[in-house]
Amino acid sequence: MLSSLLLTLLLLSSAGYYLGRNRAFRVAGDHIRNLHSLPSFYGSYTALWCGLPALIVVAVWAMLQPGVILELVVAGLPPELRELPPDRLGLVLNDIQNLVSGNIVSSAPDPAILAAAEHYRNLQLTGHVCLWIVALLLATAGIAYGWRAISPKLRARNQVERVVTLLLIASSTVAIFTTVGIVLSVLFESIRFFHKVPLTDFLLGLQWSPQTALRADQIGSSGAFGVVPLFAGTLLISGIAMLVAVPIGLMSALYLSEYATPKLRAIAKPMLEILAGIPTVVYGFFAALTVAPLIRDTGAALGLQVASESALAAGLVMGIMIIPFVSSLSDDVINAVPQSMRDGSYALGATKSETIKRVLLPAALPGIVGSILLAVSRAIGETMIVVMAAGLSANLTANPLQAVTTVTVQIVTLLTGDQEFDSAKTLAAFALGLLLFIVTLILNIIALHVVRKYREQYE
Amino acid sequence: MNTMTIEARVPLDGALNPNAREVPLSSTQITDYDHRQTVGKITVDNPKMLCREVNVYYSEKHALRQVSLDIGANEVIAFIGPSGCGKSTFLRCLNRMNDTIASCRITGQIQLDGDNIYDKNIDVVQLRARVGMVFQKPNPFPKSIYENVAYGPRIHGMVNGKAELDELVQASLERAGLIKEVEKRMDEPGTSLSGGQQQRLCIARAIAVNPEVILMDEPCSALDPIATAKIEELIDELRENYTLVIVTHSMQQAARVSQRTAYFHLGDLIEIGETDQIFTNPKHKLTEDYITGRFG
Numbered sequence: 001m002l003s004s005l006l007l008t009l010l011l012l013s014s015a016g017y018y019l020g021r022n023r024a025f026r027v028a029g030d031h032i033r034n035l036h037s038l039p040s041f042y043g044s045y046t047a048l049w050c051g052l053p054a055l056i057v058v059a060v061w062a063m064l065q066p067g068v069i070l071e072l073v074v075a076g077l078p079p080e081l082r083e084l085p086p087d088r089l090g091l092v093l094n095d096i097q098n099l100v101s102g103n104i105v106s107s108a109p110d111p112a113i114l115a116a117a118e119h120y121r122n123l124q125l126t127g128h129v130c131l132w133i134v135a136l137l138l139a140t141a142g143i144a145y146g147w148r149a150i151s152p153k154l155r156a157r158n159q160v161e162r163v164v165t166l167l168l169i170a171s172s173t174v175a176i177f178t179t180v181g182i183v184l185s186v187l188f189e190s191i192r193f194f195h196k197v198p199l200t201d202f203l204l205g206l207q208w209s210p211q212t213a214l215r216a217d218q219i220g221s222s223g224a225f226g227v228v229p230l231f232a233g234t235l236l237i238s239g240i241a242m243l244v245a246v247p248i249g250l251m252s253a254l255y256l257s258e259y260a261t262p263k264l265r266a267i268a269k270p271m272l273e274i275l276a277g278i279p280t281v282v283y284g285f286f287a288a289l290t291v292a293p294l295i296r297d298t299g300a301a302l303g304l305q306v307a308s309e310s311a312l313a314a315g316l317v318m319g320i321m322i323i324p325f326v327s328s329l330s331d332d333v334i335n336a337v338p339q340s341m342r343d344g345s346y347a348l349g350a351t352k353s354e355t356i357k358r359v360l361l362p363a364a365l366p367g368i369v370g371s372i373l374l375a376v377s378r379a380i381g382e383t384m385i386v387v388m389a390a391g392l393s394a395n396l397t398a399n400p401l402q403a404v405t406t407v408t409v410q411i412v413t414l415l416t417g418d419q420e421f422d423s424a425k426t427l428a429a430f431a432l433g434l435l436l437f438i439v440t441l442i443l444n445i446i447a448l449h450v451v452r453k454y455r456e457q458y459e
Numbered sequence: 460m461n462t463m464t465i466e467a468r469v470p471l472d473g474a475l476n477p478n479a480r481e482v483p484l485s486s487t488q489i490t491d492y493d494h495r496q497t498v499g500k501i502t503v504d505n506p507k508m509l510c511r512e513v514n515v516y517y518s519e520k521h522a523l524r525q526v527s528l529d530i531g532a533n534e535v536i537a538f539i540g541p542s543g544c545g546k547s548t549f550l551r552c553l554n555r556m557n558d559t560i561a562s563c564r565i566t567g568q569i570q571l572d573g574d575n576i577y578d579k580n581i582d583v584v585q586l587r588a589r590v591g592m593v594f595q596k597p598n599p600f601p602k603s604i605y606e607n608v609a610y611g612p613r614i615h616g617m618v619n620g621k622a623e624l625d626e627l628v629q630a631s632l633e634r635a636g637l638i639k640e641v642e643k644r645m646d647e648p649g650t651s652l653s654g655g656q657q658q659r660l661c662i663a664r665a666i667a668v669n670p671e672v673i674l675m676d677e678p679c680s681a682l683d684p685i686a687t688a689k690i691e692e693l694i695d696e697l698r699e700n701y702t703l704v705i706v707t708h709s710m711q712q713a714a715r716v717s718q719r720t721a722y723f724h725l726g727d728l729i730e731i732g733e734t735d736q737i738f739t740n741p742k743h744k745l746t747e748d749y750i751t752g753r754f755g
Contacts, residue, residue, distance in 0.1 A: 340596060
């Protein structure tokens with residue numbers, strides 16, 4: 001229903017475009033120069049007048065209609081149904097809606113509910129017909145208005161461009177509102193969690209075992225929600241990953257941008273970037289099946305106790321995975337440092353490495369920090385490799401040879417499978433998510449500060 | 460002829476004969492435009508650098524042909540010529556800055572104090588410490604004013620300790636005529652200075668390494684007349700201690716600051732001689748055409 005209406009509006013708008021453009025040609029007389037704007041702007045002007053108001057009405061209508069219809073249906077229900085408690089009433093309404101859309105209903109429908117469904121269907125039909133009529137009327141009125149308004153003096157270009165600006169603003173706010181929405185949803189669930197588990201227990205607890213008891217006398221379900229071991233695991237693995245990725249990434253970026261011949265660079269850079277395209281699950285089993293046994297055997301040969309799932313294995317492979325984030329972005333920013341900087345340094349008798357150390361790296365620092373930051377957030381958010389290679393046991397340890405687990409892995413294990421959304425166990429996932437978000441936010445702010453303080457601007 | 464143009468182009472400077480065009484041209488002027496052998500005396504009595512039969516190729520392009528000239532100690536020599544004539548290319552040969560261009564190939568001999576700078580045993584890093592360079596567009600490093608000047612002495616280990624470095628930075632800025640303007644703002648970024656100040660900072664930066672020769676590639680082309688005047692004054696003062704080679708598009712500038720002038724045309728060194736003579740009595744028709752503004 002709605003899609004065919006939108007299609008019709010689109011057709012009408014394009015008709016409006018041609019009408020407007022033709023009229024512009026007509027009022028221009030023998031010379032387009034007489035017009036304030038190019039004819040296509042007059043076309044767009046008419047099309048916008050045709051499409052925009054109608055679209056806005058359709059959008060608002062589509063948002064309000066279900067609610068209004070539901071109100072009307074409830075009002076039309078027999079009193080004994082209407083007086084039901086809210087949750088039972090909700091079930092009845094659900095049944096009615098299922099009947100309307102032809103889905104399976106919970107029980108054999110009684111006549112009152114059947115009648116209500118019929119009522120619902122009628123209301124829906126009326127609503128749609130009204131919407132069609134209103135939208136088409138508005139669209140034609142828009143065309144008429146736009147068409148009549150066209151004159152050589154009409155500043156169609158400015159008005160069309162203003163609409164385009166508004167469109168751009170709207171697009172940029174989508175991302176912002178999405179972020180706000182995500183944060184709010186996580187926040188509310190987290191608040192529910194903190195009603196069950198005190199904030200201090202959560203932040204300072206050294207024990208993580210999220211099994212809560214169903215019955216009071218159940219054993220083996222202590223239900224400890226201390227995040228310290230999880231964050232320690234996250235930091236340990238991310239730290240190992242950064243120890244691998246930053247030096248290797250930076251040095252390969254320096255080689256690519258300063259030493260490699262253009263030919264080699266053209267081949268090597270895409271090859272490095274392929275690393276970023278490998279699915280993380282592939283890295284995961286590479287870590288679990290190849291690297292972890294290798295580390296265990298090496299450790300055994302050296303007389304060390306190595307768990308078969310270790311932070312080291314996960315961290316190493318994760319480090320390899322994020323090398324391209326560091327190298328590719330750093331390479332770009334180092335390349336963006338003007339050649340005149342290099343020339344200036346060489347002309348003073350500096351060697352290549354002195355130039356890199358003292359001129360290029362400081363000048364490219366903001367970009368390099370940015371790339372490292374991106375890599376860090378990638379490392380903190382990475383889940384698959386850790387699930388497969390580092391294990392699930394929440395050990396509080398700084399020993400990279402032991403199994404650890406991370407925040408993201410715990411979120412996954414808490415939320416996979418059938419869940420009841422009011423237990424502390426499930427809600428803990430949201431609290432973890434919120435904490436993770438806050439931590440990365442703080443990291444971002446720190447990095448921004450560092451960049452601003454040490455940046456050397458070259459323009 | 461077109462006297463008006465000439466008067467506009469050639470400054471009525473003390474160094475020049477105001478009635479330059481009235482002086483009859485030497486009867487030996489070469490009027491053949493295809494004559495590409497260098498006219499004039501290429502040698503000097505006390506050469507700092509000797510260039511013999513220098514050829515430069517960019518890939519297949521023969522950018523500079525058989526250029527031979529001497530650069531005398533403590534003189535200012537100006538390279539002039541229309542765009543693309545090879546003067547900047549030649550300048551960049553003198554401290555091997557062309558090494559950074561992969562497709563560039565150089566033949567011939569360039570000597571600094573008798574040593575061929577393209578010899579295998581020559582360390583290009585040390586060469587560039589002896590032959591400094593100032594670029595067309597001021598290119599201070601994105602560091603503080605102090606750090607910009609201290610850069611060279613630091614990488615060459617020229618000083619022991621902070622006090623000595625401070626002194627050297629002060630002295631270099633003073634010789635570049637910038638000290639009064641930056642004394643109180645040594646920690647501000649070099650890029651916060653005005654264009655002319657930035658260029659003098661680049662000169663100070665070059666002087667700090669205590670080079671023997673300073674190459675300047677159109678050092679004033681991005682500057683306003685007042686900043687240009689300051690730099691020209693500075694060039695004149697620097698001549699006492701250094702040998703200067705300056706590429707310029709402004710013939711007034713060449714006339715004002717240099718003792719000898721070399722005219723390049725499409726990869727050839729056409730004419731070289733005393734600046735006065737080049738501007739008053741060019742021996743080659745091409746030179747005359749250029750300095751009288753007939754082209755270029």
